[in-house]
Amino acid sequence: MKQKVTLKQIAKELDVSISTVSKALKDSVEISLDTRQKVKAFAKLYNYKPNNIALSLKNRKTKTIGVIIPEIVHHFFTTVIGGVEKVANEKGYNVIICSSNNSFDKEVINLEMLASGSADGFILSVAKETQQKKDYHHIEETMSQGMPVVLFDRIIDELVCDKVIIDDGKGAQTATNHLLSLGCKKIAIITTVDYISVGKLRTNGYLRALRAYDITAREDYILKIEDIDNCESEISSFLKDKEVDAIFAVNELFAVTAARVLHEQGKKVPDDVSIVGFTDGILSKHFIPSLTTISQHGEEMGIRAAKLLIDKLEGEDDVPEEYKTVIIDTSLIQRQSTKK
């Protein structure tokens, strides 16, 4: 088991100084051609690779981006990561991914861990618990220490930093409008509780769309789900004997669960009830019927977020701080769950 070879070892072996080796490897003119070649040959032979840790310490930057997301087993977030990785790799950055598991404490721990030397900046979507507690001191602190943060999707309005979001309200409005334009009149919404920012925004979009069509929203057409894992029973009783002709679900799971419930209740999608979901994931694409949905373009979000972050990271320190909020356009993907 040969250990990793260091400059020091090469120097000793070749009977020159460490600095000579370092310079030779960098093709410095300070070093004679002869020595340079000798050193490089030796380094190659022993497969020398500079130690990243030492470089990070010296340069005071790590060339890594920290990504913290609420859930790792989640299609949308992984597509975002895909986008981040794409540009990070192009620009020579490494990506560290941590999941907060929607726990405030774990988010804090992860952020502090990465902030103490492991990453130069962060791309993050906050945990559910954090949105509930409204405690953002860890993020503020990270920023105040000079580490740029880009928030995406589940953002925090109060925080002054770069953000990448979709227009959730507009997306929901588009979805609802689509249903309205198909002639649906009794449109229910299955959404989350209000403290989830994106849920609330989508609910508002739904309401706006109805208003624009002069339809009064009905309280009993709105279902706010707290416990996502047990949504099926809630949706089932919600839909029981209800004469809706369309459902707008703010995420994929709610959409397919609604479809399943309708199926069990003997109703056909889209003939009896049309469904529009949110997020273009695996489920929407492969479900039968495939689901009409609003695509959030996760990869694009990741790309934009990474670009914003790297710009900040590589920008001059003396330019005045300026923060952008990028809004990614959503798009309606029409499939089989809404009738033509």
Next chain:
Amino acid sequence: MKQKVTLKQIAKELDVSISTVSKALKDSVEISLDTRQKVKAFAKLYNYKPNNIALSLKNRKTKTIGVIIPEIVHHFFTTVIGGVEKVANEKGYNVIICSSNNSFDKEVINLEMLASGSADGFILSVAKETQQKKDYHHIEETMSQGMPVVLFDRIIDELVCDKVIIDDGKGAQTATNHLLSLGCKKIAIITTVDYISVGKLRTNGYLRALRAYDITAREDYILKIEDIDNCESEISSFLKDKEVDAIFAVNELFAVTAARVLHEQGKKVPDDVSIVGFTDGILSKHFIPSLTTISQHGEEMGIRAAKLLIDKLEGEDDVPEEYKTVIIDTSLIQRQSTKK
């Protein structure tokens, strides 16, 4: 913007030496109670956090685990990561995740990057391209430098290291047996090309199960798919006018695509054709009908892999090398896509 505070700054501010500060923060008896309290108060005030990079350099270990997977947008792999994170966090390890995107080159780059100081050991599932090329020098090199590697799922038999796998053959056999026990006689398999190790193993399991039932396998009941993204057309023509009464698909995507194709061809699942898939992902659970499938217990795999790795990492250096292969039991999850 207050920069990160270091021992040096605290020392200067308090007019003591760096070592005094360091020791005081560690509650060393060498330092007077008075000084200790003063230092700790100051450190707390300025929110001092030791710099991980410096610690890594000094201790020559990073307390991070590198995970390299073929695809990040993939339910099974993310569940494995979930498991890894679970035990890593318990044991105070950080997790760095990189995806190779199934590219050999990117796998090499990522591994070398992480190996040069960013991680102490690796958990990895090799890229498709790597399996094809059979070039494992990067992994061998990493191990020869003293960094432990745990392979999972898509492993490499030739490599001597810890491994965590499922018994793909046995799982496939179980799946096929289930179909046979339901009375199915004409069982097709939709699988991958042979160089994907798990695909081949599952195909073999299917063949074994048939043999045990004295059923001769038919070439025209075996579909090997090369281009996963366009599997629908292949499956469609494969199933066209074929009188099968059951399908065993080696992954979720093939299973639901088969279901979709059958649906379009006017056949009912499970009444006309039963389907068993492999991997218990989102799709299987929520599809209508929900899919009977073989669960790989991804999280459990991640847990075991992480434990193996951390054992190696924290074990004595002088114990003789000994490598384990953990085989996770698969289980059959019966749902609606196979008739009772």
Next chain:
DNA sequence: TAACCTTACGAAAACGTTTGCGTGTGGATA
């Protein structure tokens, strides 16, 4: 031959820690 200039290399500091050991100060002991 003295002064100077290249050439080719080495010494050392710096990044932020930890830790073994050396040492000055003061009080207690003889």
Next chain:
DNA sequence: TATCCACACGCAAACGTTTTCGTAAGGTTA
């Protein structure tokens, strides 16, 4: 008063780099 011993702290090395600056050797010039 001389000796000794805790006590409380500082020094310096080490981890692996990069880079600035210093310098010895040898050659060139006047």
